[in-house]
Amino acid sequence: MSMIPEHYDFYAGFNLLPEEQDLAVLFSGEGKPFPGHKIGPSVHDYYLIHTVLAGEGSFQSSTVTQQCRKGDTFVIFPGSLFSYQADVQNPWYYAWVALQGTGVSGLLSDIGITKERPLLHTENISELHRLYERTRLCFKQSAYPRLESLEASGWTRLLLHHFGQDNLALLPARPKELPEIIDRQIDQAIRWISLQFHQQISIDHMAATLGYHRAHLSKAFKQKTGLSPKQYLLKMRMDKAKSLLSGTLTIDQVASSVGFNDALYFSRQFRKFSGMSPSEYRSLLWQE
Missing domain, CATH: 2.60.120.280 (Regulatory protein AraC)
Known part of the structure; x- marks a missing residue:
């Protein structure tokens, strides 16, 4: 004692x-x-x-x-x-x-x-x-x-x-301006994609985890963001790739960092998204 x-x-x-x-x-x-x-x-x-x-x-x-x-x-x-x-x-x-x-x-x-x-x-x-x-x-x-x-x-x-x-x-009462359940779920999906874009994300798995059918989640997601979950994921990856291309990582390393195991496939997707290849985009950055 x-x-x-x-x-x-x-x-x-x-x-x-x-x-x-x-x-x-x-x-x-x-x-x-x-x-x-x-x-x-x-x-x-x-x-x-x-x-x-x-x-x-x-x-x-x-x-x-x-x-x-x-x-x-x-x-x-x-x-x-x-x-x-x-x-x-x-x-x-x-x-x-x-x-x-x-x-x-x-x-x-x-x-x-x-x-x-x-x-x-x-x-x-x-x-x-x-x-x-x-x-x-x-x-x-x-x-x-x-x-x-x-x-x-x-x-x-x-x-x-x-x-x-x-x-x-x-506990404090839920303010009226807080989103409804589906809105909160969409916010969770956005955060999920924002934090896990470098992984092999399955939209079906994400929807199931959040408790929604993929079609229902995709419809609500597009109503809120203007993009489908798949389009949002691609945009997140391409925007991050642009940021990484300003540094010293190789194209292969940039591709891997944003969730692409195949650098050639990454390059094709990047061209569709930005209108130029990763190498061309990097050269343009270095000219500025």
């Missing part, structure tokens, strides 16, 4: 190298304070998340005052005045994680946590406890603090995901 004054139990791990820009874990721990133990009124310059694993206590911020019990989570925001206190009769046992980074506020907002609504409830606290513990145990004070920091941020993202999954009712 590890103990510090005013706590029966206290376990903590501290990040020696919190360099992640969007989300970095500063420290994580868990403990059971003495009855009536109080923190604040104070302010922090980081985000601090507490989840009550057992017992009771109270949390107060500029926007809320609430008695917290098993399964309740409260979040302290940077610069916000807060206080919290263990119950006198049944002091809480809680876990916590401190965060900083440019992306933390947005991630919290995405799962329904804001300064105005800094509380939520979760039934499956055993999984939460496991994630808090995994985060804390990352900090072994080893010779590789950078790796410890990366692992901790990963476990904390899973923790935030768990909060969101258990509190879907708190």
